[in-house]
Amino acid sequence: MKQSHLFTKTRREAPRDELAKNAQLLIRAGYVHKEMAGVYSYLSLGALTLKNIEDIVRKEMNAIGGQEIRMATLHPSEPWKQTGGWDQVDVLFKIDSRTEKEYALGQSEEEIVTPIASEYAPSYKDLPLSIYQIGQKYRDELRAKSGIMRGREFGMKDMYSFHTTQEDFERFYEIVKQAYLRIYSQCGLVAKVTEASGGSFSQKISYEFMVLTDAGEDTILYCTECDYCVNVEVAGETKEGDTCSKCGNSTLQSGVASEVGNVFDLGTRYPKALGFTYKDEEGNEQYPIMGCYGLGTSRLMGVIVEALADEKGIVWPASVAPFTLHLVNAMASDEQAVMYADELYNLFTSRNTAVLYDDRDARAGEKFADSDLIGIPYRIVVGKEALAGNSLELVNRATGEVERLTKEELLQRFTSQSV
RNA sequence: CGGGGUGUCGUAUACCGGUAGUACGUCUGCUUUGGGAGCAGAUAGACGGAGUUCAAUUCUCCGCACCCCGACCA
Numbered sequence: 001m002k003q004s005h006l007f008t009k010t011r012r013e014a015p016r017d018e019l020a021k022n023a024q025l026l027i028r029a030g031y032v033h034k035e036m037a038g039v040y041s042y043l044s045l046g047a048l049t050l051k052n053i054e055d056i057v058r059k060e061m062n063a064i065g066g067q068e069i070r071m072a073t074l075h076p077s078e079p080w081k082q083t084g085g086w087d088q089v090d091v092l093f094k095i096d097s098r099t100e101k102e103y104a105l106g107q108s109e110e111e112i113v114t115p116i117a118s119e120y121a122p123s124y125k126d127l128p129l130s131i132y133q134i135g136q137k138y139r140d141e142l143r144a145k146s147g148i149m150r151g152r153e154f155g156m157k158d159m160y161s162f163h164t165t166q167e168d169f170e171r172f173y174e175i176v177k178q179a180y181l182r183i184y185s186q187c188g189l190v191a192k193v194t195e196a197s198g199g200s201f202s203q204k205i206s207y208e209f210m211v212l213t214d215a216g217e218d219t220i221l222y223c224t225e226c227d228y229c230v231n232v233e234v235a236g237e238t239k240e241g242d243t244c245s246k247c248g249n250s251t252l253q254s255g256v257a258s259e260v261g262n263v264f265d266l267g268t269r270y271p272k273a274l275g276f277t278y279k280d281e282e283g284n285e286q287y288p289i290m291g292c293y294g295l296g297t298s299r300l301m302g303v304i305v306e307a308l309a310d311e312k313g314i315v316w317p318a319s320v321a322p323f324t325l326h327l328v329n330a331m332a333s334d335e336q337a338v339m340y341a342d343e344l345y346n347l348f349t350s351r352n353t354a355v356l357y358d359d360r361d362a363r364a365g366e367k368f369a370d371s372d373l374i375g376i377p378y379r380i381v382v383g384k385e386a387l388a389g390n391s392l393e394l395v396n397r398a399t400g401e402v403e404r405l406t407k408e409e410l411l412q413r414f415t416s417q418s419v
Numbered sequence: 420c421g422g423g424g425u426g427u428c429g430u431a432u433a434c435c436g437g438u439a440g441u442a443c444g445u446c447u448g449c450u451u452u453g454g455g456a457g458c459a460g461a462u463a464g465a466c467g468g469a470g471u472u473c474a475a476u477u478c479u480c481c482g483c484a485c486c487c488c489g490a491c492c493a
Binding site: 142331 | 420425426430431432443444451452453454455456484485486487489490491492493
């Protein structure tokens with residue numbers, strides 16, 4: 001995409017009332033537009049980035065057998081009343097209609113997915129079954145905060161699985177856990193798995209996936225040697241400096257983290273409340289064991305910004321960046337440079353490399369500042385050297401490292417074919 | 420929801436109980452073109468309502484919005 005065509009513009013300053021780093025940078029760079037507290041629209045760059053995150057999640061969920069669906073977000077009130085959620089879930093948005101019918105906005109989808117699964121899984125032969133979707137969630141938070149990290153409307157992947165036995169659920173949980181860890185790793189993050197409290201609807205243990213960041217809402221204790229990690233909410237007497245109870249080799253450290261995913265063992269609660277039974281081998285009606293697996297896609301985007309950004313702006317890992325390359329023509333008034341950069345842009349785009357091409361008639365300094373702010377992993381600069389000696393500057397956004405490469409070397413490196 | 424704070428051109432800010440100023444942006448013209456460049460001109464603003472006052476953007480109250488701390492958090 002040519003940057004002269006990109007309808008958003010960068011800003012020098014963040015709005016005074018946005019203190020969260022993720023919101024400041026995402027707004028300044030034109031990724032998001034705030035509608036109200038806790039509700040953001042995702043603009044060109046933001047939508048591309050969020051889609052990349054979603055695609056990583058989608059690929060991993062498909063790989064473990066999840067089937068993607070798209071559930072309604074406007075819910076009938078009946079299943080919510082059947083499960084008790086209508087009165088017990090305080091963050092549930094409830095809507096009155098002029099027809100006097102009541103609706104809910106989906107804050108989670110157990111009430112919707114369970115009847116769907118029930119319709120298509122009447123037999124043990126149909127289980128296990130895992131269904132997921134990626135879409136908007138609505139929660140009537142008393143206090144939205146931290147930019148896009150805790151909103152009233154947000155993006156989430158939610159998967160639900162149904163099993164004939166507890167053992168099968170636990171087998172599947174391990175598979176999901178590994179997939180989640182792969183997802184975070186592809187997003188440039190290191191996630192820790194904690195045991196946490198089960199929340200109001202589940203007495204069973206649940207797991208949270210936490211990424212260390214000052215912008216987080218939770219405090220965790222983690223081992224510096226092994227993968228032991230626990231949320232302080234459930235840590236009991238355990239405290240910082242204690243010897244790790246798992247490996248015994250190191251002491252526990254305390255840190256602030258953001259929850260970027262969770263897993264709940266829901267047992268048979270929802271199947272029971274909503275009448276989902278299947279027939280087992282003997283023809284007896286059984287309730288399936290249900291698990292749910294949340295992963296906040298928009299929060300993940302915010303956490304990536306928080307964790308990787310520097311004083312100049314956003315730094316995206318290549319896998320989630322809106323573009324692979326930022327092609328900057330540093331000599332906008334030079335006809336030769338324009339032709340050279342145009343040609344380079346066409347070469348990359350014709351080879352399906354995602355390039356943002358700063359073709360604007362602006363000074364190089366402004367372009368570099370914008371490029372740093374937007375945070376595309378690699379910047380290619382067309383300048384004097386490019387015209388004179390066929391050497392282009394390749395700047396790594398994360399490290400600042402500069403390489404000088406020929407056009408052919410760049411094409412080789414960032415496209416699947418050479419010239 | 421409890422507590423605290425903030426509302427001034429599109430954005431960031433200044434001042435002030437008496438004609439609201441600056442920077443960035445935007446528009447026009449000229450110059451400039453490797454780190455947010457320069458000159459000249461233009462554009463555009465006091466969250467809403469009530470009260471105090473000769474006079475309110477400024478003080479008081481109510482409302483609304485937003486931010487922060489806490490609580491909450493499938």
